[in-house]
Amino acid sequence: MSLITIDDEKCNRCGICVAECPERVIEMTGKENVPSVTEFGNDLCIECGHCVAVCPEAAFNMNIMAAEACPPRQPELFITLEQMEYHIRFRRSIRTYKKKPVPREILERLIQASQYAPTAKNLQPVCWLIIENREEVNRLGLMVIDWMRSMLNGESKPLFTEFMMKQIVGDWENGGDWICRGAPHMIVAHGPNDLPIPASESGCTIALTTLELAAPSFGLGACWGGYFNATANNYPPLRQALDLPKNHDPYGAMMIGYPTYEYHRIPLRKDPDIKWR
Ligand SMILES: Cc1cc2nc3c(=O)[nH]c(=O)nc-3n(C[C@H](O)[C@H](O)[C@H](O)COP(=O)(O)O)c2cc1C
Numbered sequence: 001m002s003l004i005t006i007d008d009e010k011c012n013r014c015g016i017c018v019a020e021c022p023e024r025v026i027e028m029t030g031k032e033n034v035p036s037v038t039e040f041g042n043d044l045c046i047e048c049g050h051c052v053a054v055c056p057e058a059a060f061n062m063n064i065m066a067a068e069a070c071p072p073r074q075p076e077l078f079i080t081l082e083q084m085e086y087h088i089r090f091r092r093s094i095r096t097y098k099k100k101p102v103p104r105e106i107l108e109r110l111i112q113a114s115q116y117a118p119t120a121k122n123l124q125p126v127c128w129l130i131i132e133n134r135e136e137v138n139r140l141g142l143m144v145i146d147w148m149r150s151m152l153n154g155e156s157k158p159l160f161t162e163f164m165m166k167q168i169v170g171d172w173e174n175g176g177d178w179i180c181r182g183a184p185h186m187i188v189a190h191g192p193n194d195l196p197i198p199a200s201e202s203g204c205t206i207a208l209t210t211l212e213l214a215a216p217s218f219g220l221g222a223c224w225g226g227y228f229n230a231t232a233n234n235y236p237p238l239r240q241a242l243d244l245p246k247n248h249d250p251y252g253a254m255m256i257g258y259p260t261y262e263y264h265r266i267p268l269r270k271d272p273d274i275k276w277r
Contacts, residue, residue: 024038139241189207211254
């Protein structure tokens with residue numbers, strides 16, 4: 001059975017589906033110039049839904065994606081160039097959070113949006129672990145400190161010094177939290193480490209980047225948990241505590257919660273280093 005069905009009567013033969021299909025699985029054939037799926041199209045199709053989404057006549061349906069189930073184009077919801085530019089520049093890593101937890105529905109909606117980030121070959125390998133309980137976030141944060149303490153001596157000492165671990169451990173001992181920043185929740189993006197192409201790492205990074213960028217529109221703030229994720233990849237006790245599927249690796253962690261403070265201006269960044277050829 002074909003993955004894609006094309007309604008001959010609705011199709012206006014414009015050929016946009018052929019031009020936009022990333023895997024070239026649609027062709028125009030016969031005198032009538034009707035689009036159809038190529039001989040190996042069903043095997044090559046990555047189920048990205050572009051044919052369904054780009055067809056002006058809603059002539060395409062996929063067995064996993066009916067045209068009428070796909071949300072329509074709504075130009076009134078597009079954001080302006082100024083809004084987009086400002087939003088990207090105004091994003092900040094947030095490191096002080098209110099104690100108030102974020103309702104599950106809000107985190108779910110944020111993740112639903114982030115799920116639309118691009119993934120290699122549309123594999124959509126990203127899975128999400130949400131550490132919802134603040135005490136659990138803190139318990140896992142302590143494991144990061146344990147890992148750092150274990151590196152104080154021996155071969156890993158240069159790493160310990162380079163990444164300011166002495167200060168981080170000292171800060172923890174004085175009641176601070178350089179690891180999870182007191183965030184009420186931690187989101188870990190993970191995915192299979194045995195895919196034919198390495199889609200999980202880029203997929204998780206891009207999805208978390210999207211999530212961080214979307215967070216302010218939900219009234220939320222976020223910050224990458226770089227130390228947390230490095231520990232999850234290098235310290236078996238934290239890895240075990242995350243309890244991910246056997247063939248999964250953690251590819252990124254992000255703190256999330258309601259920000260305590262508002263930012264009043266945008267800090268400056270380096271000019272981009274661009275070469276034109
Ligand atoms: C991969 C990655 C890991 C990071 N890890 C941490 C971290 O563990 N703790 C932290 O406070 N900030 C972390 N950050 C945030 C950076 O410090 C921050 O992006 C940078 O200082 C610029 O600030 P801005 O995000 O507000 O522009 C990380 C950022 C990235 C991209």
